Amino acid sequence: MGRYGAAEYLGHQLLLHHQNQRGLVPKTVFHKLWSISDHHLSDNYGLDVSVPRYWYMYGEMVEEQSVTQDFYSAPSAPWGGQAYKPDWELEPSDFDISEEERNLIDSTVKWTLNRFERRDTPYLESYQYQLYAPNGFIRAYSELREHLQHRDLDTQEVLTQYAVRPEFDAENNRELVEAYLDEMVITFPETDDDFAELHELFLRWDDTARLILNERQDYGELEEFLDEFIDALSRGILKLKYNTGVAEEVLEQWREEADEEIAKFEAQLETRRTELLRDREMSGELEGVSEAYDETVISNLEE
């Protein structure tokens, strides 16, 4: 009996046949190829090889602790991440799978590598969110992020020709980013109980993003700020809600960390808003409704 299953065979074959097989397959690329191949097997051949996957930020990743990991090694890479390479010593008999499964996986590995071997992480993320994003909100924020990444590095202006949503009909970069932010507001799944808890926090983030956009026009800062929110959202909700085949002890650890991640982001957001609002001039809108507002504050504090 082999000590590995079909999920491990798929991962091993991807590393074995990747053009960068001599130990230069970056972690994120490997995870995404593995995940995309798993979808392909399931969608086209109805074969479930149970690769443990979860949604994280802009696409799916593989949860490594939930597979038998020693069919590969992942030493530190020259670029600072991890470089994945297969265990060259493994024999076909080390994998406990049927001949049919082996053939389908081999064919899928060819399909995956033909299409994606030379592609970078942003391309793979884009492919994943366009095909597999669990809801419209995830697709909307992923499109915004992809758009923000297409910046002129000198002027930091977003390049409008990369807009993937011509129906937004925006005349300039700012209008385009605002249209994406509006799309996020509209698609936020507020009726879903898991997301509903974060609706106010999301709207607070949204308003802060608009403040950065209006007052600083710094698209690089906006991209980082989007990443901060999506990272917290991923750790607080997405990877717990959208996963398959992940080991229970890993899920338990994620559950324990989720509230802490959200609280940490909430505190960071408050600091950011305070910085942005400290020197802002009052508009007069609150002054105009001060009587009703003060009554609300006082009656609330007296309760």
Added chain:
Amino acid sequence: MSKGGFLDTGVLIGYCFTVDSHHQPCKEYLNDDAVLPFTSQTVEDEYKTTKSKVNTRYADSVRLHISDVKHSNIEGQLDPMDINQLQTEVLDRRNELHSVLSAFYDRLDQFIHYDELISKLEALERDIETLAIQRKSELDEMVDIWEPKDSHPDVRSALDLHEPDLTICIDGHDLAVHLADETELATANPTDFVYDGQREWILEVTAYVDVVNLTE
């Protein structure tokens, strides 16, 4: 002759959150040259918690309404019918700032572009938070934080107050004991510190020379 004024959390909230009503008497008190104003870390911590729970929540309520407006089919140039529809159908009666947003619509021009409406609503929610941030910054310039030197268990057990009011009252009592000048408790929370004989009892068992109600 100067006097110490120990501010409870209600004074900070009144000064920072309300536009006029409680802000004005708190401001007059703080501008009195004879008063040396103090708070304690317990007051600061309670204020910080209240800011997150109340001030940010109010701004969140306006942002929730903005989200509702964006979900509605209203767009472009708005007329009085649209404004009425926003006020009666889109504005959720359960919104915590319903009366404030109603007042906002009452004073709105009857012909306004959708984009301008959104800008005004954004300005309102940002004003709510900006007011508190800027006022707290002003207040911090005027007020010192007293670090209590003793725990005063006898006085603590004699007072009929819940936390954190109890610790706040004791912090100020400690100031009154150690400050060369006479010290009073300034409150915008008369329910806990003034009414039902509380003021008299606090004066009986603590070193405060007065409990000043800044909501009157």
